[in-house]
Amino acid sequence: MTLSKLKELVQQVLPEVDVLIGYKQGFDPVHATPAFVTKPEQINDLIWNPLCVHNLCSYLPFMKDKKVGVIVKGCDSRTIVQYMQEKLIDRTKVRVIGIPCRGVISVNKVLHAVNHQPIESINFEGGNLVVKTPEGPKTIPMDEVMPAKCSICQYPTPLNYDHLVGEAIQSDKPKEKVFEDIKEFEKLSLEERRKYWEKEFDRCIRCYACRNACPMCVCQDQCLAESRDSHWTSQRDDLTEKYMFHMIHSLHLAGRCIECGECERVCPMEIPVAKIKKKIGMELKELFDYVPGINPEDTPPMYTFKAEEATIQEHKL
Numbered sequence: 297m298t299l300s301k302l303k304e305l306v307q308q309v310l311p312e313v314d315v316l317i318g319y320k321q322g323f324d325p326v327h328a329t330p331a332f333v334t335k336p337e338q339i340n341d342l343i344w345n346p347l348c349v350h351n352l353c354s355y356l357p358f359m360k361d362k363k364v365g366v367i368v369k370g371c372d373s374r375t376i377v378q379y380m381q382e383k384l385i386d387r388t389k390v391r392v393i394g395i396p397c398r399g400v401i402s403v404n405k406v407l408h409a410v411n412h413q414p415i416e417s418i419n420f421e422g423g424n425l426v427v428k429t430p431e432g433p434k435t436i437p438m439d440e441v442m443p444a445k446c447s448i449c450q451y452p453t454p455l456n457y458d459h460l461v462g463e464a465i466q467s468d469k470p471k472e473k474v475f476e477d478i479k480e481f482e483k484l485s486l487e488e489r490r491k492y493w494e495k496e497f498d499r500c501i502r503c504y505a506c507r508n509a510c511p512m513c514v515c516q517d518q519c520l521a522e523s524r525d526s527h528w529t530s531q532r533d534d535l536t537e538k539y540m541f542h543m544i545h546s547l548h549l550a551g552r553c554i555e556c557g558e559c560e561r562v563c564p565m566e567i568p569v570a571k572i573k574k575k576i577g578m579e580l581k582e583l584f585d586y587v588p589g590i591n592p593e594d595t596p597p598m599y600t601f602k603a604e605e606a607t608i609q610e611h612k613l
């Protein structure tokens with residue numbers, strides 16, 4: 297039973313840390329929320345189920361003065377690895393509880409599936425979700441309401457942890473599907489792609505939720521998107537400025553984006569912003585044969601310069 301094993305481990309880890317970050321039930325049945333556990337009596341509030349969508353590692357660079365325990369899924373664990381590479385955390389001060397994961401839900405997809413009816417309860421039965429609304433219960437296959445990242449997940453078991461809750465599981469998702477959506481998108485003409493992104497970015501309200509939720513966006517208050525005198529982008533809200541903001545965000549993530557999908561999950565306008573980062577990730581894989589957040593000993597490719605890169609066939613560029 298994963299939840300009771302998880303609680304046992306938290307009980308064990310809690311005396312060694314200042315705070316342990318996990319999940320608890322949120323303000324309604326479809327939302328979980330981060331739980332900051334400092335006292336044993338709070339352990340009972342912890343939950344573990346497909347509502348546990350957040351990448352809790354995002355808090356770690358801002359809590360460097362504390363000893364922190366954190367619960368991670370496979371995808372989240374790549375954040376820990378990337379932080380180690382970039383020296384954004386002191387790993388000796390972090391206790392990582394890893395949970396092998398079979399997928400979470402996209403809250404937006406669930407809300408769309410029930411036509412935005414108020415949700416009275418959610419139960420997970422086998423590979424299905426049973427969602428009760430005033431119209432009655434509705435059974436939805438989990439596959440239909442998972443975020444895209446889960447349908448191609450290559451790392452269901454955390455890559456870096458101190459404790460593992462339960463048995464490790466292997467991915468059953470074919471590797472060749474990972475960039476399939478991007479390759480499909482690239483079959484469109486340049487003009488079609490330009491129109492697609494213009495339509496998407498036109499809805500951007502520059503709330504910066506995508507940046508704030510991104511575990512690798514660590515500049516935050518120093519972000520040039522908020523500078524009053526930035527050379528690259530202004531505070532105007534026209535399409536050019538929105539484009540510019542997203543290009544800056546994406547390029548700052550080149551070789552660093554660990555594909556957690558948080559940027560896309562939190563966007564109130566449902567703009568597929570992770571797609572741009574995925575495209576850059578695909579290029580980086582092709583050019584440098586590099587995947588971020590896998591090996592703590594790796595150096596991200598943009599941290600180094602070589603006159604001739606071993607894996608780039610320059611004549612093809």
Ligand code: SF4
Pocket residue numbers: 369370371372397398399400445446447449450451452453
């Ligand atoms: S991407 Fe993998 S580890 Fe992450 S939530 Fe989905 S199934 Fe779990």
Ligand code: SF4
Pocket residue numbers: 499500501502503504505506507562563564565566567569
């Ligand atoms: S979260 Fe969405 S609306 Fe807000 S800045 Fe990012 S893309 Fe724009």
Ligand code: SF4
Pocket residue numbers: 509510511512513549552553554555556557558559560570573
């Ligand atoms: S850009 Fe998006 S997918 Fe990449 S690390 Fe940041 S939040 Fe995660």
